[in-house]
Amino acid sequence: MRPRARELGIEIGRLPPGPANAITDVDGLKGGHRTLSEGEHVRTGVTVVLPPQQPLFAASDTINGNGELTGLEWIRDSGTLTTPIGLTNTHSVGVVRDALIAAALPGEWDWSLPVVGETWDGFLNDINGFHVEAEHVFAALDAAHGGRVEEGSVGGGTGMICHGFKGGIGTASRVIEDGWIVGVLVQANHGRRRRLRVNGVPVGERIGPDVVPLPQGAVEGAGSIIVLIATDAPLVPGQCERLARRAAFGIARTGGMGERSSGDFALCFATGNGNLEETAPEVPLRMLNDGRVDALYEAVIDAVEESILNAMLAADTVTGRNGNTVHALPPDLLLEALQAGSSITSST
Numbered sequence: 001m002r003p004r005a006r007e008l009g010i011e012i013g014r015l016p017p018g019p020a021n022a023i024t025d026v027d028g029l030k031g032g033h034r035t036l037s038e039g040e041h042v043r044t045g046v047t048v049v050l051p052p053q054q055p056l057f058a059a060s061d062t063i064n065g066n067g068e069l070t071g072l073e074w075i076r077d078s079g080t081l082t083t084p085i086g087l088t089n090t091h092s093v094g095v096v097r098d099a100l101i102a103a104a105l106p107g108e109w110d111w112s113l114p115v116v117g118e119t120w121d122g123f124l125n126d127i128n129g130f131h132v133e134a135e136h137v138f139a140a141l142d143a144a145h146g147g148r149v150e151e152g153s154v155g156g157g158t159g160m161i162c163h164g165f166k167g168g169i170g171t172a173s174r175v176i177e178d179g180w181i182v183g184v185l186v187q188a189n190h191g192r193r194r195r196l197r198v199n200g201v202p203v204g205e206r207i208g209p210d211v212v213p214l215p216q217g218a219v220e221g222a223g224s225i226i227v228l229i230a231t232d233a234p235l236v237p238g239q240c241e242r243l244a245r246r247a248a249f250g251i252a253r254t255g256g257m258g259e260r261s262s263g264d265f266a267l268c269f270a271t272g273n274g275n276l277e278e279t280a281p282e283v284p285l286r287m288l289n290d291g292r293v294d295a296l297y298e299a300v301i302d303a304v305e306e307s308i309l310n311a312m313l314a315a316d317t318v319t320g321r322n323g324n325t326v327h328a329l330p331p332d333l334l335l336e337a338l339q340a341g342s343s344i345t346s347s348t
Contacts, residue, residue, distance in 0.1 A: 049230075087119075312328075
C-alpha cells in the first residue's frame with residue numbers, strides 16, 4: 001500500500017484529521033468501489049458514497065460546467081439530497097444512475113433523481129466500450145463500509161489522471177474546534193504538471209517531464225474533478241452551498257484552475273439535522289450559528305487539498321488503452337521537491 005500524505009509527514013493546514021482521515025469520519029457514512037481492470041483496454045469502475053439517511057440538507061457549486069453531476073436541479077430547488085451518490089466515467093453516468101434506482105428496496109423509490117458524477121478516463125480506458133454495468137454498481141453498494149476508504153486507482157478513479165500523474169479517488173477529513181467533522185472525497189482527473197503545488201511549494205516544476213514522463217498524447221488540463229463534502233454540523237442549505245463554493249479554493253491551492261474543458265463540481269451535504277422525511281406538519285431544525293462557519297470553510301479547503309494529494313500518492317503507474325501509460329507520483333521525489341522548496345523559503 002502506497003503512503004498517504006500524513007504518513008510521509010506532509011500536513012495540510014492546522015486542523016487535525018478525524019480517526020480515518022476520510023469522508024467516512026462523518027458518522028454513519030459509507031463508501032464503496034468496484035474496479036474494472038481487464039485486458040489491455042478496460043481501466044474504469046464505479047464509486048459510491050452512502051449518506052447515513054436521506055433526505056439531508058445539501059447544496060452544490062459548479063466551478064466549471066463541462067461535465068455532469070446529475071440530480072442537481074432538484075437539490076437546488078429543494079435544498080436536499082435524497083439518494084446515494086455515484087462516481088464513474090463520462091459515458092457510464094446513465095447506467096450508474098439507473099442501477100442506483102434499481103438497487104433500492106421495492107417501493108422505496110417510486111420517484112428518484114440519483115446523483116451521479118463523472119470524469120473522463122478515455123486515455124487509459126475504452127470509454128466507448130460501456131464496460132460499467134449495473135452489476136458493478138450493485139457490487140460497489142455491497143462493498144460500502146465505514147472507516148478507511150480505498151484511494152487512488154480504484155472505482156470511478158481507476159482511469160484518471162491528475163496534474164500529469166496517475167490520479168483517482170482521494171479523501172481526507174478535519175475536526176474543527178467546536179467538534180464538528182468535515183469529510184471530503186474527490187475524483188481527481190484535472191490539472192497541469194507545472195502548476196502542481198503542495199503547501200504552496202511548486203513541486204510540479206521540480207518533478208518535471210524529464211524526471212517523471214508526462215502521459216504521451218494526453219491533453220494536459222483537459223480533465224475534471226468531482227468534490228463531495230460531508231459534515232455532521234447542523235447546516236441549512238444556504239450554508240451547505242457556501243461550503244461547496246470553498247472547494248474551489250482547495251483545488252486552486254493545488255494548482256487547479258477549472259479550464260474551459262474541465263467539469264468541476266462540488267456537492268456538500270450535512271447530517272446534523274438528521275432525516276428530514278417527517279410526517280408531522282412541522283419539522284424541528286437546528287442551524288449552526290453563522291458566526292461559527294468560517295472554521296468549516298477552513299476545514300473544507302484543507303481537506304480538499306489533502307484529498308487531491310492523497311489521490312495521487314495512492315495511485316500506482318497504470319498502462320491501459322493502446323498502451324497508454326500514466327506514471328505515479330513518486331513519494332521520495334515529492335519529499336525532495338518539498339524540502340527544496342522549504343530551503344528556498346527559509347533562505348529568502
